[in-house]
Amino acid sequence: MQIVFQDPYASLNPRRTVRQSLSEPLRVHKAGSRQAIAQKVQRAIEEVGLPQSALDRFPHEFSGGQRQRIGIARALVLDPEIIIADEPVSALDVSVQAQILELLERLKRDRGLSFVFVSHDLGVVRHFCDTVCVMYLGRIIEQGLSGQVLDHPLHPYTRVLRDSSPLPDPKARITLTKIKGEIPAPTNLPSGCTFHPRCTRARPECALQIPALGAMSTSHSVACFYPLNADVEKRIGDSLGAA
Structure with a gap:
């Protein structure tokens, strides 16, 4: 290495x-x-x-x-x-x-x-990359094939990250996405999902539990209780309620 x-x-x-x-x-x-x-x-x-x-x-x-x-x-x-x-x-x-x-x-x-x-x-x-891992405050929150992750993000942070990147096209007119709040100090991380204080989809349980990185398909994983996919969100929400 x-x-x-x-x-x-x-x-x-x-x-x-x-x-x-x-x-x-x-x-x-x-x-x-x-x-x-x-x-x-x-x-x-x-x-x-x-x-x-x-x-x-x-x-x-x-x-x-x-x-x-x-x-x-x-x-x-x-x-x-x-x-x-x-x-x-x-x-x-x-x-x-x-x-x-x-x-x-x-x-x-x-x-x-x-x-x-x-x-x-x-x-x-x-x-350049075949696969990509998106990290937030030292944790992998999403991973998968580069095209999948960037074109169809499942984690709210990944989508904000993508939508805040300018396009190299002078004719393109886009509204860059902003994210609320400041990045927490790495020495004083929020409880539960570390992104929940800045997430528009956060719910009470997001502050209580750390979401595990779970496979949504054979080549795409996300660490989020309410990912950006209606079917996946319902499935995880139901399992969370059952727990």
Whole structure:
């Protein structure tokens, strides 16, 4: 497992060349001779679309997109099976974001990599991710296939999250959804469902019990007593009354 950080400049040591930064993980793990390490570093930098001449330069000599490619190369040198990408494109221009996402797609396909992709940009999530987990105050409140969750949200927070995202179409005229109240302090969470103080569908029992993540279909789960689906809502409401 490896990680790609959000800020490509802060994640690189400004006093080390690219070669030194990429070689260090291999040396720490004793992954071959000096010559083998040098060859692997060269392959990694080329795989992310940078020339070998970049290896002897320092981070400040690169653009933000190039620095992120270096961060990705550093994650690749140890041949991970999974990469945690923490907002890897949020600090980049839109055109550069597209290039980095294309690179990650290629790596996913060619290397058979899996990604845990952390992002608040729903457009990027829809483009890159197969499945999505929506979190609120540290708990997963909905999960499923990306298209299902974003097009047919079951949790009220997921719908607000989706409806508060602007559309990249200048002709589109939409009213962005607002959400009442403030996010509670993580050190003083509300009782029951942590979203209930801000939820327009909240009922008394929402403040008393923490809803479990339950499967609504084979590929869609939600943690809500009254999800955004009439049939599901009635079924859960009946079971709650019976309890």
